[in-house]
Amino acid sequence: MKKLRCLPTLLLFCCLLFSLMDAQATRATDLSQGQTIYVPAYSHIYVGNREQPFLLTITLSIRNTDARYPVTITTADYYDTKGKRIRKYLEKPVSLGPWESIRYVVPQKDKSGGSGANFVVEWNSEKAVNPLLVETIMVGPEGISLISRGQAISVAK
Numbered sequence: 528m529k530k531l532r533c534l535p536t537l538l539l540f541c542c543l544l545f546s547l548m549d550a551q552a553t554r555a556t557d558l559s560q561g562q563t564i565y566v567p568a569y570s571h572i573y574v575g576n577r578e579q580p581f582l583l584t585i586t587l588s589i590r591n592t593d594a595r596y597p598v599t600i601t602t603a604d605y606y607d608t609k610g611k612r613i614r615k616y617l618e619k620p621v622s623l624g625p626w627e628s629i630r631y632v633v634p635q636k637d638k639s640g641g642s643g644a645n646f647v648v649e650w651n652s653e654k655a656v657n658p659l660l661v662e663t664i665m666v667g668p669e670g671i672s673l674i675s676r677g678q679a680i681s682v683a684k
Contacts, residue, residue, distance in 0.1 A: 559658045561651030561683030567675040568605075568663040570633060570640035580642075583665040583673070585633040587616075587646050591623040593656035598623050601649045603631060608643035635667070651683055 566587065571580040587605075591598050600623060603616040616631045623629060633640065648661050661677035 557658070558655035559679075559682055560653070560655050561649070562658060562679040563602075563681040564648045564650075564659065564661045564677040565680045566646040566648060566661050566663050566677035568633070568640060568644040568646060569642055569665050569673060569675075570638050570644050571642060572665075572667075572671075572673075573642065580638065581667055581671070582635050582638055583667045583671070584635040585640070585644070586664045586666075587631045587633075587648075588628060588660075588662050588664060589623070589630070589648060589650075590628040590660040591625060591656075592658070592660050593652075594625050596625065596652060596654045596656045597627075598650050598652045598656060598659060600629065601651060602647060604647050605631075605633065605640060606645050606647065607639060608641035613639050613644075646677075648677065 568585050568587070569583055570585060571582045573579065574581045587603065589600060589603065600617065600621045604612050605614040605616065607613050614633075621629060633644075646661075646663065648659070650659055658679065659677075663675045663677075665673040665675075
């Protein structure tokens with residue numbers, strides 16, 4: 528009889544678990560007509576007890592993950608650790624067709640961004656599309672590499 532009393536609680540727990548899993552799956556396929564994306568980057572990292580800066584090359588990779596529709600990149604700006612814009616990569620909007628990607632590189636010798644550098648990427652589309660995949664790939668000598676994935680901080684209405 529005690530086992531049957533636990534059954535409603537177990538069923539409720541399972542329902543909650545499956546609804547959370549379903550919400551995660553839905554979030555992965557939400558369509559959008561635009562976003563502002565914050566992307567962490569590191570022009571250098573610190574190594575050793577003396578915190579020696581280790582310079583890295585940064586590649587900002589912007590990928591249209593939609594198979595049917597183009598998107599327009601309107602902003603790709605690079606900011607330093609203090610939040611000051613260092614570089615504006617776009618003078619005019621750039622269109623990316625289905626599956627197309629574009630990249631921008633900050634050379635290894637450019638340490639102006641600092642360890643808290645970041646990019647802000649804005650995009651839009653006439654149709655609701657799969658959100659872009661925006662990442663930074665940081666590579667240094669001796670095979671050191673890092674990847675940071677962008678996070679949407681606002682969505683077009």
